[in-house]
Amino acid sequence: MTEYTHHIALVGAGTIGLSMLALHLRRPDTKVTVYDPRPDYESLVRAQLPAFLDSTLSTSREVSQNVINDLIASSRLTLAPSLQDAVQSATIIQEQTPEKLDSKQALWKEVVRFADREAHLWSSSSGIAASKQAAECDDHVAERLVVAHPFNPPHLMPLVEIVPGPQTKPERVEFVKTYFEDVPGPSHLPGSRNSQDRVQHYRPIILHKEVPGFVGNRLAFALLREACYLVGEGVVSARDLDSIVTASLGPRWAGSGVFESYHAGGGEGGIGGFLDKLAPTVKDVWGQLGRVDIQTGGQGDDEKEKWREVVVRQTEEAYGPNTSEETRLRKEVMLRGVIEMQKQCWSA
Ligand SMILES: NC(=O)C1=CN([C@@H]2O[C@H](COP(=O)(O)OP(=O)(O)OC[C@H]3O[C@@H](n4cnc5c(N)ncnc54)[C@H](O)[C@@H]3O)[C@@H](O)[C@H]2O)C=CC1
Ligand SMILES: O=C(O)[C@@H](O)C(=O)[C@H](O)[C@@H](O)CO
Numbered sequence: 487m488t489e490y491t492h493h494i495a496l497v498g499a500g501t502i503g504l505s506m507l508a509l510h511l512r513r514p515d516t517k518v519t520v521y522d523p524r525p526d527y528e529s530l531v532r533a534q535l536p537a538f539l540d541s542t543l544s545t546s547r548e549v550s551q552n553v554i555n556d557l558i559a560s561s562r563l564t565l566a567p568s569l570q571d572a573v574q575s576a577t578i579i580q581e582q583t584p585e586k587l588d589s590k591q592a593l594w595k596e597v598v599r600f601a602d603r604e605a606h607l608w609s610s611s612s613g614i615a616a617s618k619q620a621a622e623c624d625d626h627v628a629e630r631l632v633v634a635h636p637f638n639p640p641h642l643m644p645l646v647e648i649v650p651g652p653q654t655k656p657e658r659v660e661f662v663k664t665y666f667e668d669v670p671g672p673s674h675l676p677g678s679r680n681s682q683d684r685v686q687h688y689r690p691i692i693l694h695k696e697v698p699g700f701v702g703n704r705l706a707f708a709l710l711r712e713a714c715y716l717v718g719e720g721v722v723s724a725r726d727l728d729s730i731v732t733a734s735l736g737p738r739w740a741g742s743g744v745f746e747s748y749h750a751g752g753g754e755g756g757i758g759g760f761l762d763k764l765a766p767t768v769k770d771v772w773g774q775l776g777r778v779d780i781q782t783g784g785q786g787d788d789e790k791e792k793w794r795e796v797v798v799r800q801t802e803e804a805y806g807p808n809t810s811e812e813t814r815l816r817k818e819v820m821l822r823g824v825i826e827m828q829k830q831c832w833s834a
Contacts, residue, residue, distance in 0.1 A: 715776020
């Protein structure tokens with residue numbers, strides 16, 4: 487029987503859980519047990535996991551099922567019938583359950599009834615602090631619990647926001663950072679210089695404070711709020727706003743982030759020069775940024791079509807009722823290419 491360095495229990499096999507499963511299976515020193523209360527989760531894993539696994543694995547249905555069967559036969563992958571079975575011998579427990587505080591609190595209380603007292607506890611939450619999730623557990627749980635927030639899809643996206651709570655032990659934080667740094671990237675990426683991807687793929691970043699939404703989502707949601715305002719006000723259509731992003735900020739931010747971009751934009755004066763030169767315009771814009779209410783979908787004047795109705799209608803007109811699997815796969819190929827290009831620049 488192969489001995490593995492890590493045994494991860496993945497709790498929740500939905501959008502993030504399945505992608506995380508493919509991520510962890512890239513580490514040859516790691517075995518994974520999955521649990522989800524959905525009665526059909528095994529068929530979900532068998533149907534969807536092959537598409538997330540590295541492209542070295544053929545995705546023909548028969549081969550895909552053989553790959554899954556081999557993973558199960560070799561005990562690298564186990565589909566557990568209960569939470570207890572999933573966590574009881576795990577060294578790391580990672581949850582990807584619904585983004586609800588009460589359900590995550592209840593989950594951790596249940597997990598620690600069966601799990602090893604020294605197991606690492608990771609949450610994939612988009613914005614619920616580890617300290618809040620552990621609030622109904624004892625200090626020994628709070629010391630082990632840390633948020634490792636991925637961006638979708640985690641089997642591709644390099645960022646992992648590591649957000650410790652005030653009680654999380656530093657060694658637990660260092661462990662999760664090193665773990666993700668050592669996860670290989672997907673092989674055979676379009677445009678990659680070689681089929682074995684040796685450049686570090688994942689970029690875990692440790693935050694120093696717990697804030698709702700952490701950093702990535704706060705930035706994304708600030709942009710989303712202004713985008714909803716502009717479309718709701720009729721300034722621009724949803725499709726054209728998306729084109730403005732993909733024709734400017736998207737390519738720019740793939741190579742240089744917010745501050746590096748404006749540092750370059752400031753010329754000889756750098757970011758300071760930029761802030762000085764652009765202060766009047768930035769002040770004017772900042773003073774007029776839109777405020778839309780996510781709960782009511784309105785923005786003041788109830789006579790007008792509410793911003794939410796405009797955004798949903800125009801987005802569906804542009805892209806259909808939801809994202810098809812064909813579109814998801816096409817976008818994934820583009821995303822892989824962008825990430826591979828980034829890595830070639832990093833490693834240059
Ligand atoms: N969808 C996204 O783009 C991202 C989501 N996240 C976070 O990941 C977490 C999961 O999100 P998704 O995968 O999108 O949700 P999802 O709804 O696709 O999957 C959640 C899964 O959890 C299962 N579940 C429900 N209660 C459970 C329990 N008590 N024990 C075990 N499994 C249970 C459900 O059956 C479902 O399969 C959330 O905290 C979310 O904020 C993080 C980054 C991106
Ligand atoms: O954008 C992402 O992939 C992540 O930052 C998220 O957390 C999700 O968008 C989340 O906000 C929605 O589930």
